[in-house]
Amino acid sequence: MSSAEGTTAPAVLSANRISKSFGEIPVLFSIDFDIKPGEVHAIIGENGAGKSTLIKILSGIEQPTSGSITYDGETVTLPPDGKAEAMGIVLIHQELNLAEHLTASESIFLGRELKRFGFLDLGAMRSKAAELMDTLHVRVDPDDRIGTLSVADKQMVEIAKAISRDARVLIMDEPTAVLSVSETQTLFEQIRRLTARGVAVIFISHKLDEIMELADRVTVLRDGQLIATVGTESLTPDSIAQMMVGRELSNLYPPKHEPDVDAPVVLGVRNLTAKGVKDISFDLKRGEILGFAGLIGSGRTAVAEAIVGLSHRTGGDITLDGKPVNFTQVAQSVDAGLAYMTKDRKGKGLLLNMGLRPNLTLLTLNKHIKAGFLDSSSEERALERAVRRFDIRARDASVAVGRLSGGNQQKLMLGKTMESEPDIIIMDEPTRGIDVGTKQQIYHIIAALAAEGKSIILISSEMQEVIGLSHRVVVMREGRLTGVLEGAEITEAEIMRYAAGIKSGNDERISA
Amino acid sequence: MSVSAPDIPAKPKRGFRLDLKTVGPLLALALLVLLGISLNENFLSYNNLTNVLARSSFIGIIAIGATFVITAGGLDLSVGSMAAVIAGVMIMVMNWLIPTMGIGWGVVIAGMATGILLGGVAGVFNGTMITRGRIEAFIVTLGTMGIFRSLVTFLADGGTLSLNFQVADVYRPVYYAGLLGVPWPIIVFALVAIGGEVVMRYTAFGRYCAAIGSNEQVARYSSINVDNVRLMTYILQGVLVGVAVLLYVPRLGSASSTTGVLWELEAIAGVIIGGTTLKGGYGRIWGTVVGVVILGLIGNILNLQSLISPYLNGAFQGVIIILAVLLQRGRKNA
Numbered sequence: 039m040s041s042a043e044g045t046t047a048p049a050v051l052s053a054n055r056i057s058k059s060f061g062e063i064p065v066l067f068s069i070d071f072d073i074k075p076g077e078v079h080a081i082i083g084e085n086g087a088g089k090s091t092l093i094k095i096l097s098g099i100e101q102p103t104s105g106s107i108t109y110d111g112e113t114v115t116l117p118p119d120g121k122a123e124a125m126g127i128v129l130i131h132q133e134l135n136l137a138e139h140l141t142a143s144e145s146i147f148l149g150r151e152l153k154r155f156g157f158l159d160l161g162a163m164r165s166k167a168a169e170l171m172d173t174l175h176v177r178v179d180p181d182d183r184i185g186t187l188s189v190a191d192k193q194m195v196e197i198a199k200a201i202s203r204d205a206r207v208l209i210m211d212e213p214t215a216v217l218s219v220s221e222t223q224t225l226f227e228q229i230r231r232l233t234a235r236g237v238a239v240i241f242i243s244h245k246l247d248e249i250m251e252l253a254d255r256v257t258v259l260r261d262g263q264l265i266a267t268v269g270t271e272s273l274t275p276d277s278i279a280q281m282m283v284g285r286e287l288s289n290l291y292p293p294k295h296e297p298d299v300d301a302p303v304v305l306g307v308r309n310l311t312a313k314g315v316k317d318i319s320f321d322l323k324r325g326e327i328l329g330f331a332g333l334i335g336s337g338r339t340a341v342a343e344a345i346v347g348l349s350h351r352t353g354g355d356i357t358l359d360g361k362p363v364n365f366t367q368v369a370q371s372v373d374a375g376l377a378y379m380t381k382d383r384k385g386k387g388l389l390l391n392m393g394l395r396p397n398l399t400l401l402t403l404n405k406h407i408k409a410g411f412l413d414s415s416s417e418e419r420a421l422e423r424a425v426r427r428f429d430i431r432a433r434d435a436s437v438a439v440g441r442l443s444g445g446n447q448q449k450l451m452l453g454k455t456m457e458s459e460p461d462i463i464i465m466d467e468p469t470r471g472i473d474v475g476t477k478q479q480i481y482h483i484i485a486a487l488a489a490e491g492k493s494i495i496l497i498s499s500e501m502q503e504v505i506g507l508s509h510r511v512v513v514m515r516e517g518r519l520t521g522v523l524e525g526a527e528i529t530e531a532e533i534m535r536y537a538a539g540i541k542s543g544n545d546e547r548i549s550a
Numbered sequence: 551m552s553v554s555a556p557d558i559p560a561k562p563k564r565g566f567r568l569d570l571k572t573v574g575p576l577l578a579l580a581l582l583v584l585l586g587i588s589l590n591e592n593f594l595s596y597n598n599l600t601n602v603l604a605r606s607s608f609i610g611i612i613a614i615g616a617t618f619v620i621t622a623g624g625l626d627l628s629v630g631s632m633a634a635v636i637a638g639v640m641i642m643v644m645n646w647l648i649p650t651m652g653i654g655w656g657v658v659i660a661g662m663a664t665g666i667l668l669g670g671v672a673g674v675f676n677g678t679m680i681t682r683g684r685i686e687a688f689i690v691t692l693g694t695m696g697i698f699r700s701l702v703t704f705l706a707d708g709g710t711l712s713l714n715f716q717v718a719d720v721y722r723p724v725y726y727a728g729l730l731g732v733p734w735p736i737i738v739f740a741l742v743a744i745g746g747e748v749v750m751r752y753t754a755f756g757r758y759c760a761a762i763g764s765n766e767q768v769a770r771y772s773s774i775n776v777d778n779v780r781l782m783t784y785i786l787q788g789v790l791v792g793v794a795v796l797l798y799v800p801r802l803g804s805a806s807s808t809t810g811v812l813w814e815l816e817a818i819a820g821v822i823i824g825g826t827t828l829k830g831g832y833g834r835i836w837g838t839v840v841g842v843v844i845l846g847l848i849g850n851i852l853n854l855q856s857l858i859s860p861y862l863n864g865a866f867q868g869v870i871i872i873l874a875v876l877l878q879r880g881r882k883n884a
Contacts, residue, residue, distance in 0.1 A: 400757070400769075400774070
């Protein structure tokens with residue numbers, strides 16, 4: 039925990055009785071918020087609680103409908119369009135704002151390039167960038183193209199950019215959502231270095247354990263209301279979660295129903311090899327939830343895509359109910375009762391510009407064809423069923439899916455996948471970036487599906503989720519399977535050992 | 551779950567804006583008609599209107615094909631040159647068949663079949679290069695545009711290919727005659743438009759086109775055979791170019807290197823004015839029909855009045871296109 043400079047220090051930035059409405063709809067009600075130099079202040083709340091709106095107001099992108107902002111003790115109106123950066127308030131967006139084709143040094147100085155005699159001073163910018171990277175202990179070359187960097191490194195470039203602008207308040211919107219555990223730790227070290235220099239850090243996260251680890255104070259929002267601002271030391275993850283949802287979260291994970299010991303193997307994978315996948319073998323039993331854990335980029339998604347025919351399989355055998363199969367088209371695996379739900383709901387899962395109905399039925403449009411033509415009433419019935427079954431909330435069915443909250447998008451994607459009535463479902467990060475309430479709903483749906491006799495592969499980077507739901511856990515590292523954990527072995531520490539390569543259950547295979 | 555999150559707030563006047571989106575092209579058409587009436591009493595005459603529509607029907611039929619291509623996120627720049635080369639080959643085939651088949655409908659029907667077949671083959675070529683060869687549609691069809699244009703010039707030896715006069719006489723009614731006083735090109739245009747609208751809105755193919763144009767990855771992950779659907783759009787485009795040409799050949803009975811010049815741009819313009827998004831994901835056939843008719847009317851109105859030179863036709867069309875896209879953009883961002 040970083041050391042806040044005592045509670046007596048004056049706030050560098052504060053919001054006083056801020057309210058915000060979009061048109062008729064109020065989204066924030068009289069919020070008080072402040073941050074002191076050297077402090078880490080987390081904002082937490084379910085999706086739609088108003089977190090994003092609050093940080094947009096704090097960084098000047100949105101103007102409050104009423105209330106005031108105080109910066110350095112003076113009441114100010116923050117200029118919009120990120121111009122508050124010049125004043126020392128920098129917002130790092132969740133979707134990082136970097137041009138893929140620029141180099142790291144070009145990105146850092148974008149918009150305020152160093153010049154000499156009217157021309158760009160490339161050398162000075164490069165050495166200054168290198169210096170910044172050094173102080174941050176980041177191994178990024180100033181000449182590296184952004185597109186070639188990992189997400190974590192891109193984030194570091196954003197932070198370097200913020201520091202180069204003498205940021206005094208750094209606001210981060212879910213910086214850890216796309217980071218692995220070790221990358222998250224690196225980020226946290228970085229944040230601690232910044233706070234030690236007196237920078238104030240505001241960050242949004244859905245991950246309670248991270249907040250416990252990093253933040254000095256936590257502000258909880260719910261439905262646009264300020265629920266509380268409390269020092270982290272007086273909190274537990276449970277009490278934060280309770281404040282967020284306003285109810286007991288006693289059963290976030292439903293009780294596990296172990297599948298029968300002699301349940302038949304429905305999916306057998308032997309020596310699967312594909313791009314990013316080396317020699318993977320495992321079995322999935324009927325009614326089983328098989329967790330796939332590992333760091334980001336460990337090849338879990340590549341395994342799923344190779345199985346369903348989204349990517350080319352270079353070796354190995356796959357059996358479905360004991361019969362060998364070779365899917366080269368997704369349609370074939372869907373027909374065989376094997377469905378894959380992508381983790382990239384915006385890029386690969388949903389047509390954001392279209393309504394709920396065409397999205398729901400896109401995978402299974404053939405079911406809604408009568409005499410060669412689409413039967414829209416049949417589609418409509420499917421939508422009604424899915425909305426009821428998965429509790430999808432939308433103002434109306436014609437609203438573009440891109441305007442739904444992340445949780446509702448995820449539930450719609452689940453509905454779309456389940457429309458194909460699969461026996462085996464591969465769910466890739468089914469709760470990424472959604473609020474606790476919706477997560478709980480999805481956990482219960484997953485458990486219920488398994489209890490019905492469906493078999494589920496659950497790929498997740500949230501360790502708690504894998505542990506809380508899975509009957510067995512496969513751990514991957516760098517494209518290989520390093521271990522399969524069962525029963526009491528399924529613990530965070532044990533998974534980490536396999537994921538980080540400290541331990542391996544398949545030594546003979548790895549050395550082969 | 552008590553999370554009644556205020557989903558992204560509704561923008562006020564959203565309903566009104568949606569109306570404008572649908573009504574926009576129709577409104578423009580209505581304004582043009584009113585303008586035409588006020589400028590010249592002959593505008594509404596039966597002859598004038600059928601003349602405008604019959605001339606527009608070539609572009610119209612091609613533009614309906616283009617609507618599918620563009621909705622699926624593609625582009626076909628080769629249609630004008632394709633039309634010229636199809637017209638040229640049709641004429642050569644018909645002339646060549648006269649000694650064996652004699653003068654009569656047999657030759658004409660053989661010519662028509664050739665036209666449609668050639669269109670399909672050209673579509674297969676474009677589509678295959680784009681989907682299997684993984685080359686950008688713009689590049690492929692820019693290439694075939696040049697190839698086709700050069701081929702027709704070569705076949706005509708730099709001059710004009712003319713259909714045998716007697717065969718032309720047999721063929722003439724396909725452009726000039728009609729059913730119940732409606733010229734055949736207009737009837738075919740209408741049928742193709744109705745068929746296109748049905749396919750676009752009420753078949754899986756139409757839905758898949760929109761899905762692919764909206765986000766190809768999502769389509770692929772939703773078990774759609776993206777390459778095949780794309781290929782189909784280019785074949786459909788080629789076949790419809792063939793259909794347009796078999797209505798066009800009897801009009802002049804000849805083809806040269808200037809046949810079909812800039813048709814591709816007029817077709818694309820009609821599609822865009824009609825409200826289809828150029829980058830794909832959303833298309834509407836009836837909009838394209840309205841867009842093409844708007845373009846036809848602009849030329850007609852300029853011809854019917856004496857204040858502005860009809861040579862400015864292209865300028866007016868250009869302004870309309872830019873305006874249409876500007877309005878589309880305004881809707882999206884507002």
